Amino acid sequence: MSAITATEENATPRKGSGAPPVLLYRDVRKHFGAFIAVSGVSMEVRKGEVVCLIGPSGSGKSTLLRCTNGLELIDGGEIALDGELLPRNWEGMRRVRQRMGMVFQNFELFPHKTALGNVSIGPMTVLRLSRAEAEQRAKAMLDKVGLADKIASYPAQLSGGQQQRVAIARALAMEPEVMLFDEPTSALDPETIGEVLNVMKRLAEEGMTMIVVTHEMTFARHVGDWVVVMDRGAIIEQGPPEQIFDSPTVERTRDFLSHLGWSG
Amino acid sequence: MNFDWSVVWRNADVLVEGTELTILLAVTTMVIAIPGGILLALMRLSGVRALSSTSACFVELFRNLPLILVIYTAYYVLPVATGLSFSPITTAIVALSLNVSAYNGETFRAGIASIRQGQSEAAYALGMTRWQTTREIVLPQAVRRVLPVLASTWVSLFKDTSLVSVISVGELAYTSMRIRAQTYRVLEMLTAMAAIYWLLGYPQAKLVDWINRRYAVNE
């Protein structure tokens, strides 16, 4: 585990330590033609942890996330979920995907379905629940994200923040073990970012294991349990938020944070 | 030069029959060519080389041939190739269906490809199979996109049914021209033929315009 930095011994112990990690990445590599997107990433995600992936654009954060649920297949290394290696074939990955939920930067709600339809389609088609059961579950999830009154609305009738909350409900309806967030607030107006981050914060407090690719440093600092900094396909530093944000040990981390205007 | 327009009214029942056959040909062809087009599009977009090449070749072939030639060739080739005898109507439907399926294949392909990849990814992320994703997420959206184009294709098809008159199928054009030959009322019958097509086609063209306005896609 060469990518874990030396300061880890001095910091507060990681959440969930002692138990085996939910997700284990060992020397993961991914390239697109000649472009190397992820070059030898090793890290762990523990149960109930909120891991925030931060770094400049093109650093491979989103690619790593997409490799986690098989939207991209890795070219080298291993990823293990609950101790089992992820399969390399589509059908095998499809089953694994049911255990992970993903929230996309531009929501990707299905425009021809209502909010209720969007949230219930996963349980109905994939988990084979009856329509009644699926819709009951969907209503509960929409209520959880604060949109009980919008079940009959179409995505076009909802604001960006509302759409993203529906997207979160859609992922939660599958009762995943891990939630993957790919820059969930990057496409939102500043006014609506808060409502989405609040939902994510509550999820974290309830103990959901989450990997969040984000530029929202305040969220990473206060809600994250573990922060991973990536640059040009590799992890340059990882540790608890206090270390990364208050006293980073790597020059490039300091540069990146100052570019974002982070003054601690 | 004296014109006798009553020849039109006297033969009205025959003209109506011809019109009915025109409509029947168009409807039957579209009923075959919509699933045909979807099939061709799915073949083209599948990752399987053999399927996508076959589909691409089929579509390119029929989009680059005059329909009247396809009709004639079908008329001569079908009986010889299959050993069965075909009525002119069946030959007409075969030729029209091949032609329109090819156009629909391209229409559906473009429509499906225009659905953002993120939509499929969101479906996969939920654990849906490729087929479930196509059926529940991609195709319903693609149908909305292709509706205006399909409407235009329908109008073209309706007009193209006139071409099967060359193999003696008794639709409107053939019927009109036969009455012309029998009665020597050239101007009257040909004008009546044009007028009837106009009466049927004009509202359809306007409907296509309305569909284009209503279903215009803005991302």
Add this chain to the structure above:
Amino acid sequence: MDLDFSPVLDSWQYLLRGVGLTLALSFLTMLCSLVIGGAIGLARCYGPQSLRWPLVFYIDSMRSVPVLVVLVWTYFALPLITGVVLPPFWAALIALSAHIAAYVAEIVRAGVSSIRPGQTRAAFALGMSRAQTIRTIVLPQALVRMLPAFGSILSITIKDTAIAAVIAVPEYMNRSQTVAGQSFHPIEIFTVAMAVYFIILFPVTRVVDMVYVRLAYLGRS
């Protein structure tokens, strides 16, 4: 099925002259349609209101009536009104041009309206006159955007010339029919015809696509 292509080879000059006529008719039709259709399209965009209704009526009528009907009417019926007998080629040219000009007019209208008003406003702000703006700013961009549609019109024109066979224009389709009828080898004749038309038509759209891809940036605003 045993095929005998010798009738094709025996009559190849006859058939080749037919191909020549197909190309000539297509080219002339395209030219006339572009001129007439272009004028109509521009008249719809920039002309007086009183012209709009008859022009729209003309365009919609041509969209509603099959090419075959226009061809047959022009060749057989029109002379009865005008008293002038038209040779088949000229009847076909008139009929096809009138029909296709309607589609060209629509393309021109759509292309010109797709140029954002901001472009004309910018030109006026520079002090350009309406005519200058249309000529130097709007039309060049619009023409680039219309290229793919024109390519498809050219393809349709060539295919429609085959229908002119029905009014005895001695183009390739008509001559293929003649040879097929005389030699009793329709399958071979028509198969060759399909190959010939494909070879003519396939490059047309490809070339237009290639040219468009290179020039598309000129029309993007």
